[in-house]
Amino acid sequence: MPRNPERRTQLADAGLAVLAEAGARGLTHRAVDAAAGLPAGTASNYFKTRDALLGALGERIFERLAPDEAVLEPLAAREPGLELMTDYVHYIVERLLGRPEITLALLELRLEAARRPGLHEILSRTLRQGFDADVAFNANAGLPGGAEEIRLLHFAIDGLVLDQLTPGTGRPYDVEAITARLVRRLTRED
Structure with missing residues (x-):
């Protein structure tokens, strides 16, 4: 897993924005990349699966x-x-x-x-x-x-x-x- 905590936080925040706007169905790695303004594949490098992405969002949301x-x-x-x-x-x-x-x-x-x-x-x-x-x-x-x-x-x-x-x-x-x-x-x- 990539070790850049700032990028991970940026992706999690973008994922929360996608989730709020498009719901769980709209939450994809590609949508998170786009919302974060990052190259395609970045979210997948940090969160290999949908469950990993959702888990990161579940942890980040309470920080927010x-x-x-x-x-x-x-x-x-x-x-x-x-x-x-x-x-x-x-x-x-x-x-x-x-x-x-x-x-x-x-x-x-x-x-x-x-x-x-x-x-x-x-x-x-x-x-x-x-x-x-x-x-x-x-x-x-x-x-x-x-x-x-x-x-x-x-x-x-x-x-x-x-x-x-x-x-x-x-x-x-x-x-x-x-x-x-x-x-x-x-x-x-x-």
Whole structure:
């Protein structure tokens, strides 16, 4: 495998762009080469198979979606409570909706992972790490709720993002207000 990490990253980013624009069916080595502006065959030199290409995209996408520490640090320094949790969840939603091409690529990868065990393993591992990081942030910040509430928020955020980026309910709504309601409802005592 070629060892140029910058080129590998360039190809993975181009692959994510192709995936978001053309879907899994449009993702080919040749399409990735074209999107990256590189000679034909470059992607094949880095990713010998479609599974290798998809696996690289599955790893790269979470680097692209990683939270900005400059945003997290001031959040973590604030007084724990419902307002902080709401702001944190809103930041997650804002990050996902603010980069629709990356989020659409993630949705495509998740669907493709349902049919490809290797990709399923990569995405599952990375999604678990993200979930564990969210639970740890929540606990370290002294926020309300635990792992179960975080899991429910993940489910709700996934649905909200899906509705925003694909044909949805067709009703306009305030994402910030919806996010605040989700947090309030999911963190109250049953």
